[in-house]
Amino acid sequence: xxxxxxxxxxxxxxxxxxxxxxxxxxxxxxxxxxxxxxxxxxxxxxxxxxxxxxxxxxxxxxxxxxxxxxxxxxxxxxxxxxxxxxxxxxxxxxxxxxxxxxxxxxxxxxxxxxxxxxxxxxxxxxxxxxxxxxxxxxxxxxxxxxxxxxxxxxxxxxxxxxx
Amino acid sequence: xxxxxxxxxxxxxxxxxxxxxxxxxxxxxxxxxxxxxxxxxxxxxxxxxxxxxxxxxxxxxxxxxxxxxxxxxxxxxxxxxxxxxxxxxxxxxxxxxxxxxxxxxxxxxxxxxxxxxxxxxxxxxxxxxxxxxxxxxxxxxxxxxxxxxxxxxxxxxxxxxxxxxxxxxxxxxxxxxxxxxxxxxxxxxxxxxxxxxxxxxxxxxxxxxxxxxxxxxxxxxxxxxxxxxxxxxxxxxxxxxxxxxxxxxxxxxxxxxxxxxxxxxxxxxxxxxxxxxxxxxxxxxxxxxxxxxxxxxxxxxxxxxxxxxxxxxxxxxxxxxxxxxxxxxxxxxxxxxxxxxxxxxxxxxxxxxxxxxxxxxxxxxxxxxxxxxxxxxxxxxxxxxxxxxxxxxxxxxxxxxxxxxxxxxxxxxxxxxxxxxxxxxxxxxxxxxxxxxxxxxxxxxxxxxxxxxxxxxxxxxxxxxxxxxxxxxxxxxxxxxxxxxxxxxxxxxxxxxxxxxxxxxxxxxxxxxxxxxxxxxxxxxxxxxxxxxxxxx
Ligand code: HEM
Ligand code: FES
Numbered sequence: 001x002x003x004x005x006x007x008x009x010x011x012x013x014x015x016x017x018x019x020x021x022x023x024x025x026x027x028x029x030x031x032x033x034x035x036x037x038x039x040x041x042x043x044x045x046x047x048x049x050x051x052x053x054x055x056x057x058x059x060x061x062x063x064x065x066x067x068x069x070x071x072x073x074x075x076x077x078x079x080x081x082x083x084x085x086x087x088x089x090x091x092x093x094x095x096x097x098x099x100x101x102x103x104x105x106x107x108x109x110x111x112x113x114x115x116x117x118x119x120x121x122x123x124x125x126x127x128x129x130x131x132x133x134x135x136x137x138x139x140x141x142x143x144x145x146x147x148x149x150x151x152x153x154x155x156x157x158x159x160x161x162x163x
Numbered sequence: 164x165x166x167x168x169x170x171x172x173x174x175x176x177x178x179x180x181x182x183x184x185x186x187x188x189x190x191x192x193x194x195x196x197x198x199x200x201x202x203x204x205x206x207x208x209x210x211x212x213x214x215x216x217x218x219x220x221x222x223x224x225x226x227x228x229x230x231x232x233x234x235x236x237x238x239x240x241x242x243x244x245x246x247x248x249x250x251x252x253x254x255x256x257x258x259x260x261x262x263x264x265x266x267x268x269x270x271x272x273x274x275x276x277x278x279x280x281x282x283x284x285x286x287x288x289x290x291x292x293x294x295x296x297x298x299x300x301x302x303x304x305x306x307x308x309x310x311x312x313x314x315x316x317x318x319x320x321x322x323x324x325x326x327x328x329x330x331x332x333x334x335x336x337x338x339x340x341x342x343x344x345x346x347x348x349x350x351x352x353x354x355x356x357x358x359x360x361x362x363x364x365x366x367x368x369x370x371x372x373x374x375x376x377x378x379x380x381x382x383x384x385x386x387x388x389x390x391x392x393x394x395x396x397x398x399x400x401x402x403x404x405x406x407x408x409x410x411x412x413x414x415x416x417x418x419x420x421x422x423x424x425x426x427x428x429x430x431x432x433x434x435x436x437x438x439x440x441x442x443x444x445x446x447x448x449x450x451x452x453x454x455x456x457x458x459x460x461x462x463x464x465x466x467x468x469x470x471x472x473x474x475x476x477x478x479x480x481x482x483x484x485x486x487x488x489x490x491x492x493x494x495x496x497x498x499x500x501x502x503x504x505x506x507x508x509x510x511x512x513x514x515x516x517x518x519x520x521x522x523x524x525x526x527x528x529x530x531x532x533x534x535x536x537x538x539x540x541x542x543x544x545x546x547x548x549x550x551x552x553x554x555x556x557x558x559x560x561x562x563x564x565x566x567x568x569x570x571x572x573x574x575x576x577x578x579x580x581x582x583x584x585x586x587x588x589x590x591x592x593x594x595x596x597x598x599x600x601x602x603x604x605x606x607x608x609x610x611x612x613x614x615x616x617x618x619x620x621x622x623x624x625x626x627x628x629x630x631x632x633x634x635x636x637x638x639x640x641x642x643x644x645x646x647x648x649x650x651x652x653x654x655x656x657x658x659x660x661x662x663x664x665x666x667x668x669x670x671x672x673x674x675x676x677x678x679x680x681x682x683x684x685x686x687x688x689x690x691x692x693x694x695x696x697x698x699x700x
Contacts, residue, residue, distance in 0.1 A: 047391070048398050052405050075529040098368035098552055100361065100531040113533035114365065115549035116688040127618045129549055131375045131628040152400070 056152045060139075063088065063147045073104070077151055079137050080104065087160035090149050091123045092135040102134065110134060122157060133157060215493055224493040233430050234496060237489040241441040243499045246583075247322070248439065250503035251315035256426065257507040258308040262346075263419060265301040269294075273353065275411035277404045280355035281525045288522070295519075302520035304511050305347055309540045312343045313673075320570075320666050321593070323580040323659070324440040330571035332432040335425060337568045342422045344540065349414035351538060352407060360526035361535035363410070364402050367393050369548060369556035376553055379629040401528065442581040446488055533686045542684075543676030549688050550616065550635035559637055563669060570666070574658035589663050592651060596664040600671035603643050608679055611636045612690045644668035 017025075058077045066072065066088070072081045073093070078101065080091045093110075095102050100114035108121035117128030124133040138153035139161040197204070212223035222236035241247055272291055274283045287294035316336060319325060325333035352363040373389035383390070398405030433439065490496075523532065537545050547555030579585035584593050617623040617631055647668060652661030685691040686698060 046395055046398065046409070048394060048405070052399050052403065053401065078529075098365040098372075098548065100364070100535065101529065111687060113531050113687050114361070114535050115545075125618070127615070129551055129631075131378065131552070131632070 057148060057150045059142075060090075060147045060149055062145060063141060066147070071104075071108075077149065079149060079151060081147075081149075087162040088139050088147065089160045090137040090139050092137050092151065094135070095130060096125075096132045096134065097128070097130040124157065218491060221491045221493040231493075231497075233434060234492050235434065235438060236492055238492045238496045239438055239441055239445070240488050240490055241445040241581075242439040243490075243496055247441070249314070249318060250499070251311050251318055253500055253503045254507045255308060255311040255315055257504045258304045258311060258511070259422065259426070261304045261508065261511055262301060262308065265297050265304065266415065266419075268297050269301060270415060275353070275407050277355060277407055277526075280353065280407065284354045284356075284522055296515050299515035299518065299520045300511050303514040303518065305350060306538070306540075307507075307511065307514075309343055309347055312340055313540075316340060317666075317670060321584055321663070322440055322582065323585060325571040326440070326577060326580045327571075327575065329432075329436045329440065332429060332436060333571050334568050335429050335432065337564060339422065339425050339429060341564060342418060342425060346414065346418045346422065347538060347540070349410045349418060352402070352410045353414065354522055355407065355526050356523040357526055357532045358521070358523045358535070360402055360528065361532045362537045362541075363406070364531075365535060365537070365545075365548075367397050367402060367406070369552055370396050372552035372556055374553075375551070375628065375632050379627070379632070403528075440581040442579070445581065534684060534688060536680070536684075539677055539681055542680035543673050546676045546680040546684070547637040547640075550611075550637045551632045554632050554635060555637045559641060562641060566665070567669070570662050574662040576657060576659045579659075584663060585659055588655070589660060592655065592660045592663050593667045596647065596651070596667035597671050599647055600644065600668040601675065603647075603668075604640065604672050604675045607636050607639055607643075608675075640672055644672065 058074075060066075060072075060074065060077075060081055066081065066083045068083050068085065070083055073079075074081065078093045080093060082089050082091070093101050093104075095112040095114065095117055097112065097115055097117050100112050102110040102112045102117070102119065104110055109126070110119040110121075110123070111117070112119075112128065112130070115129050117130035118126040119130070119134050120126050122133075123136065125131075135154045136157050136159065138150045138155045140148050140150075141161070142148045211227050212220045215221040215224045225231045225234055225236045269287065272283055272287050272294065274280060284298075287298055289295075319333065319336065348363075348366060352359045371389040371393035373392075374383055374387065375389075377383040377387060377389065394400075396406070396409065397403075398409055536542060544555065544560065547559055549555070579589075584590040614620075616635060617626050644665065648661045648665035651664040652658055655661070682694075683690055683692065685694070685696070691697055
């Protein structure tokens with residue numbers, strides 16, 4: 001209906017832009033642009049550059065104290081430590097779906113209480129909404145001979161540490 | 164506007180020069196009289212009109228008052244009909260005000276620190292005078308506000324209140340809907356109990372879930388919007404002190420202020436859009452004249468402002484007819500608003516006295532609550548999230564919010580606005596769609612519970628995650644409802660009918676999913692017929 005409106009077509013769209021209009025628009029848009037950049041800059045503040053958590057690198061004990069064939073859970077580090085004939089490995093207990101803590105069932109598999117994701121004993125997804133397997137956590141031996149995990153560093157499934 | 168003053172304060176006669184009474188007692192006399200007269204002249208300076216005994220004073224009662232001037236001085240009869248709004252918008256506003264008042268009271272004792280938050284909740288419940296009641300009222304009002312906002316949205320939808328010129332107010336309404344949910348979500352963490360901690364852990368990881376997509380594309384290392392969102396929300400990798408402070412700031416400052424601004428614009432728009440939507444018949448019945456307070460045209464020409472001429476009977480040359488179906492806002496609308504406010508407040512008080520707001524044990528980051536359920540209005544989402552975090556938690560909500568926001572721009576039919584369901588045809592479409600949506604939702608849920616989904620079947624046990632993200636019961640709902648609505652548009656040759664079909668499907672699916680996740684999901688998010696069957700641990 002307003003497509004035929006003479007006011008609208010001539011007044012708003014049909015007049016060619018003059019230099020004055022152009023300069024005015026350029027000024028307005030530069031002001032808007034500058035304001036947006038300032039806002040973006042201000043939004044940098046809530047993005048942390050240092051995380052408040054205590055170090056993600058944690059000592060798990062002396063390698064020789066961990067028995068072959070044993071499984072140990074470290075609740076505050078949220079990881080399971082395994083030692084078998086192949087060496088050491090650690091699996092995170094944080095569900096890859098939405099971050100609940102998975103439970104280990106009798107047969108060594110894991111299940112998540114929140115939305116029922118199921119994981120095999122090596123952490124691979126068996127069912128449920130989890131998009132990927134449980135994280136294998138990087139293990140190293142420190143110069144002082146401690147077994148150390150970095151709870152945020154992932155290694156590929158099956159990579160064990162011989163120490 | 165000094166000429167609108169009806170009462171001349173007596174002091175004004177004495178500050179002029181010359182004219183003094185017999186027995187002139189000078190400035191001291193003036194002083195004494197002014198002093199005695201102060202209560203009255205103070206009142207006159209605040210309220211600049213006489214008793215609302217004439218239409219003139221009644222209109223002044225509205226437009227000389229900062230808080231009331233958002234209302235027109237005359238209101239259409241249809242607008243105060245019970246069935247026009249069910250008072251839901253006003254009820255929502257009253258709940259928001261109750262929440263602000265009780266919230267500030269709670270802030271007096273609440274301490275947003277992980278070491279003290281839970282203890283301060285216990286203090287509020289057990290030690291602070293009236294603390295328990297205030298907390299209960301705050302909690303139940305929050306639930307009621309979400310409930311009323313949803314019903315109010317449904318009312319606005321089914322009476323076509325989103326049609327021109329009200330399109331943008333519908334969009335503002337969507338903003339208010341999201342803000343209301345945001346207020347609830349941020350408030351949920353503050354008690355720092357188990358439920359709070361795990362519900363927010365889940366929420367924050369939903370914010371991170373775009374990683375499902377970026378992982379599948381292999382670009383998470385360079386481009387990680389999900390991780391960024393989570394860090395912005397939590398200020399850390401896990402829910403902790405940083406997250407608590409952020410949620411607190413959002414809950415008590417940022418979101419209430421934004422909501423207040425949105426509500427102000429929402430109300431201002433209602434005025435500018437010519438009051439509430441009403442059926443053509445509401446005007447045609449008497450005068451045959453259809454006209455709104457503001458011309459509801461889309462002409463680019465300057466809109467005529469609401470002149471004082473239209474206030475008084477017999478003084479307006481052209482817009483006389485429209486006055487026939489209107490009444491003075493003061494006191495009629497004020498009675499209605501006050502009645503809704505009192506009923507709402509009373510209901511919240513009764514709920515607060517009778518029912519305790521839950522508080523579970525203190526947050527334990529090592530052991531999740533099982534099942535970790537969000538508040539009821541998020542449980543439908545939680546069901547969708549249990550199929551795929553990214554699709555259920557991010558994509559589908561975005562599709563719903565954007566889809567609903569676009570409704571006024573996709574359906575522009577102008578017939579039968581202000582009529583519930585646009586008449587009998589629409590009512591039939593709504594009932595049909597409700598039946599269809601019930602069957603579809605229950606069917607898909609029953610299938611999923613009995614047979615599982617892709618990962619539970621041998622042939623598809625190892626499909627890549629991206630397939631599950633894109634194809635799961637949640638996306639199936641969206642697809643089925645979209646198809647149904649398009650079919651209705653085609654069959655009924657009406658975009659309004661399609662919109663009714665879509666909105667009805669959304670409401671029904673929301674209700675059923677909420678019910679299903681509340682009642683039938685137990686530990687490990689397994690299906691149970693009832694709470695009694697839950698395993699004991
Ligand atoms: C904090 C939330 C909200 C508050 C306080 C609020 C308040 C109100 C009030 C008081 C009215 C006057 C009519 C009535 O009482 O029903 C109204 C009208 C309206 N509201 Fe809301 N509202 C809110 C959220 C929403 C939402 C979520 C939507 C939809 C998406 C919405 C859409 C509308 C529309 C379209 C109208 C005009 C209705 C008409 O012309 O009949 N509002 N609102
Ligand atoms: S958080 Fe583990 S299944 Fe959802």
